[in-house]
Amino acid sequence: MDPHPNRFLYICIFVQVYIRLRHVISATFFLLVAIAPANALGQIVVASVRSEPIFEADVRRQLSESLGNLQVEPGVFTVLRAEMLSQLIDRRLIVNYLSYNKWVARPAEVEQKLEQLKQELAGRNQTLDDYLKKTGHTEASLRRQVVWRTSWQRYLDDYLTEKRIQHYFEENRRQFDGTKIHVAHILIKPIRPDDDSAISESVRRATKIRDEIAGQKLSFADAAAKHSAAPSAQKSGDIGFISRREPMPESFSSVAFRLVKGEVSPPVVTRLGVHLIQCLGIQPGTRKLDDVRELVTEAATRERFKSMAGKLRPGATIEFTGEMPYFRPGTRELIE
Numbered sequence: 001m002d003p004h005p006n007r008f009l010y011i012c013i014f015v016q017v018y019i020r021l022r023h024v025i026s027a028t029f030f031l032l033v034a035i036a037p038a039n040a041l042g043q044i045v046v047a048s049v050r051s052e053p054i055f056e057a058d059v060r061r062q063l064s065e066s067l068g069n070l071q072v073e074p075g076v077f078t079v080l081r082a083e084m085l086s087q088l089i090d091r092r093l094i095v096n097y098l099s100y101n102k103w104v105a106r107p108a109e110v111e112q113k114l115e116q117l118k119q120e121l122a123g124r125n126q127t128l129d130d131y132l133k134k135t136g137h138t139e140a141s142l143r144r145q146v147v148w149r150t151s152w153q154r155y156l157d158d159y160l161t162e163k164r165i166q167h168y169f170e171e172n173r174r175q176f177d178g179t180k181i182h183v184a185h186i187l188i189k190p191i192r193p194d195d196d197s198a199i200s201e202s203v204r205r206a207t208k209i210r211d212e213i214a215g216q217k218l219s220f221a222d223a224a225a226k227h228s229a230a231p232s233a234q235k236s237g238d239i240g241f242i243s244r245r246e247p248m249p250e251s252f253s254s255v256a257f258r259l260v261k262g263e264v265s266p267p268v269v270t271r272l273g274v275h276l277i278q279c280l281g282i283q284p285g286t287r288k289l290d291d292v293r294e295l296v297t298e299a300a301t302r303e304r305f306k307s308m309a310g311k312l313r314p315g316a317t318i319e320f321t322g323e324m325p326y327f328r329p330g331t332r333e334l335i336e
Contacts, residue, residue, distance in 0.1 A: 043055040043056065043057050043138075044056040044057070044321075044323050045321055045323070046059060046085060046320070046321055046323045046324040046326075047085060047089060047318065047319060047320045047321065047324075047326065048318070048319045048321075049089055049092040049093060049096070049316060049317070049318055050096065050316060050317050051317070052092060052096075054085070054088050054089065054092065055141070056323060056324055057136065057138075057141070058088060058141055058144075059081060059084050059085050059088060059324060060136070061135070061136040061137065061141070062084050062087075062088065063080060063081060063084045064136070066084070067080070076271070078325050078334070078336065079325075079334065081324060081325055082324075082325045082326050082327050082334055085324060085325075085326055086326070086327055089318060090305065090308075090309035090312075090313070091148050091152075093308075093309055093312040093313065093316055094152065094305070094308055094309060094312065095147060095148055095151055095152075096312075097308070097312055098151045098152075098155055099151075103151050103152075103154045103155040103158070104147070104151045105146065105147045105150035105151045105154070109150060110143055110146045110147060110150070113146050113150065114128075114142070114143070114146065117131070156301060156304070159304065160297065160300060160301070160304075164300070165289070165293070165296060165297060165300060166289060168296060168299070168300040168303070169289045169292075169296050172296075172299070173285075174244075174257050174282075174284075174285070175244055175257055175299065176244070176285075176287065176289075176292040176295055176296055176299075177284070177285035177286065177287040177288075177292070178243075178244075178285025178286060178287045179244070179257070179282060179283065179284055179285040180241040180242065180243055180282075180283040180285070181241065181242055181256050181257055181259070181279055181281070181282055181283075182238075182240065182241050182279070182280040182281035182282070182283070183238075183239060183240075183241075183242055183256050183277055183278065183279055183280060184220060184221070184224060184232070184236060184237035184238045184239065184277075184278045184280055185224070185228070185230065185232065185237050185239060185252075185275045185276060185277045185278070186206070186209065186220070186223055186224045186227055186228040186230075186233075186237055186275065186276040187228050187229045187230035187233075187272060187273050187274070187275055188202045188205055188206050188209075188227065188228075188229065188267075188273055188274040188275075189202070189229045189272075189273040189274075190202045190273060190274070196334065199269060199274065202267075202273065202274040203267045203269065203274050205227075205274075206267035206274045206275070206276050207266070207267055209223050209227055209276060210264055210266065210267070210276055213264055213276075214264070220236070220237065220264060220276075220278045221236030221237065222236075223237075223276075224236050224237030225237075229273065237278070238280070241283060242256065244257055248270075249270040249271060249272065251268060251269065251270045252268055252270050252275060252277065255268050255277060256277050256279065259277065259278075259279035260279060261279050261280070261281060261282060262278070262279065262280075263278070263279055264276055264277070264278045265277040265278075313329070313330075320335070322335075
């Protein structure tokens, strides 16, 4: 009889740990090798996550892909650069997390995807160098992107089960089922729309108005007639029914659709100014999950990304070089 009856169990655990560590070391080494060439080219480092650099070129390229041909004001562009830097930091944190689990892309997979890309390009009489010049990638940054997309998709394939998708839909039904909200709003326009201090002053003014409404010193309708800079001020702020994704900006609608009848929102900042929103009524929708599955999946994916990053940031070593605007960690304070 074996004097150590758990020996087989210990051996199995050791083998699993060894395989996991070898996998982690291999993936981490690959990430570092992918980063090293870009650093050698003298690219501008704007931040680092656990000593792994994030480059200005990566932020610029990702922002360009997101905006396309959309033109934005200089002040807004500054905030968008900080937003994109924050997103790339979150991606790096999540990739590091995935590297300690079963989801990270292995070097062989990345090489296979790059080879597939080369073959697709060859079919269009293009080379990888042509692609890099067109997209603004270096080969190292392209590898990092492949690692991210492959790893994140593998994780989502495991995480976003039918049960979780169904649960997310039920928890956020009004966001997807065609519900319409009858709303009124009060619009406070900053004196200088591109000035952060002017926007902050408008937020303070809106907060004071909301406090007066909550304290029943005046009604929402009276406050709209007195303070709102929107044309709807003449109609007590009433702008009728809105759908979840039109006609108001996303930051407006996302707040409006979480209100209950009669509730007044905190100040909401959009490209139009600073709003107070009141829900006047709700017209329930009839769409089922299968009617909006793609929208639900996209929203659940964004929510999972935000949740994971939020849990990983507090324990992470994140440093900024000051070469690009960024948000002070744990706040929305813009540092330029």
